[in-house]
Amino acid sequence: MxxxxxxxxxxxxxxxxxxxxxxxxxxxxxxxxxxxxxxxxxxTRLPPGPRRPRVFTLPLPPPDWRAPLPDPHGDPEVLRPYAEQRARLLSDASALGCSLRHSCTLAPGLREELASYATTASIQASNSTLHPAGDGGPGSPDPAYDAAYALGELVAAVEFSRIGMRAVQALVTERPLLPDPPCYFNPLHDRGHARVALPGAAAGEVAVCHGCAREPAPLLVPSATGPVPYHESDAVDPRWRLLGYGAVTPDDGTTMITAAHDGFRAPPRSACGSGSKTLRAKVS
Missing domain, CATH: 1.10.287 (Helix Hairpins)
Incomplete structure (x- = not known):
């Protein structure tokens, strides 16, 4: 009035x-x-005049999210720029996922799940880039252990960024996620579209890239005795090591997201002294 x-x-x-x-x-x-x-x-609920429909576009990141990354040869700083770039892009895109949660035509439960994937993956990817390798100083009695731990976290950042961006893309295209596991032997390789039997694996078989299906070329991380495959290193967070970054139980990302919610984290040895202790993880 x-x-x-x-x-x-x-x-x-x-x-x-x-x-x-x-x-x-x-x-x-x-x-x-x-x-x-x-x-x-x-x-008022009905403003005068027509209102333009809301149009959402997925941010177009410069990297090819499916392309393999260069082998860091045990040096986490080689991988860090790639991991940080992807974590930043996912952080920007995850806000879009929260907006689409209220507008896309997918079932409400699936919308909430995908938005949660994007948010959780963004937080985990960002956190995983915050662990620099030890420099061999007084606070780092085992620099090889710290470097392996940092490298394992950066690989996790890369994988969570892929999961999060796939969740946002599913919300934009209004299509459910499809399985797209990494290569078990080296998650930086091509995606794991082949499967091979692995003794001791929970599922009996693991996802691997076509190259590793012919001849495994594992991701090597530093250790006191020399480079070892990441899945044999006690420095790599047990969640990622036991899950093969999602290749042991290849699904649409549920296993890795559940592991991120688990809350277990193996601290770098520089933060807990040089003593050793048994690491245990709950894997859902």
């Missing part, structure tokens, strides 16, 4: 003003009309 009164009063002011005052009166009327329109849009 106040807005309507303002428009009426402004119109009367224009009509009664002299020629020299009509410019100022018209300016006042324009301001009152703009304020009235803003108030109507703010406090």
């Amino acid at each position: 106040a807005a309507v009164g303002g428009v009426t009063g402004g119109g009367w002011l224009v009509a009664s003003a002299g020629a020299g005052e009509r410019y100022e009166a018209g300016l006042v009327l324009g301001l009152v009309a703009g304020l009235s329109l803003a108030l109507l849009r703010r406090f």
Whole structure:
């Protein structure tokens, strides 16, 4: 009512003003009309005039998310720029996932699940890039252990970034996630579209890339006795090592997201002294 009164009063002011005052009166009327329109849009359910439909576009990251990454040869700093870039891109895109949770046509439960995947993966990817390798100083009695731990975390950041961006893409395209596991022997290789039997694996078979199906080329991490496969290193977080970053139980990312929620984290040896202790992980 106040807005309507303002428009009426402004119109009367224009009509009664002299020629020299009509410019100022018209300016006042324009301001009152703009304020009235803003108030109507703010406090009514049906704003006047058509509203443009909301259009969402998926951020187009520069990297090819499916392309293999270079082998760091045990040096986490080689992989760090790639992991940090992907974590930043996912962080920017995960907000889009939260918005689409309320608008896409997927079933409500699936919408919530995909949005949660994007958010959890973004947090885990960002956290996994915060572990620099030890420099051999007083606080790092075992630099090889710290380097292996940092490398394992950066690989996790890369994999979680893939999972999170796939979740956002599923919300944008309104299609459920499809299984897209990494290569068990080296998660930085091509995706694991082949399967091989692995003694001791929970599922009996693991996903591997076509190259490793012919001849395994594992990701090597530093150790006190020399490079070892990441899945044999006690420095790599047991969650990622036992799951093969999602290749042991290849699904749409559920296993890795569940492991991220588990909360277990193996601290670098530099943070807990040089003593050893048995590491255990709960894997869902």
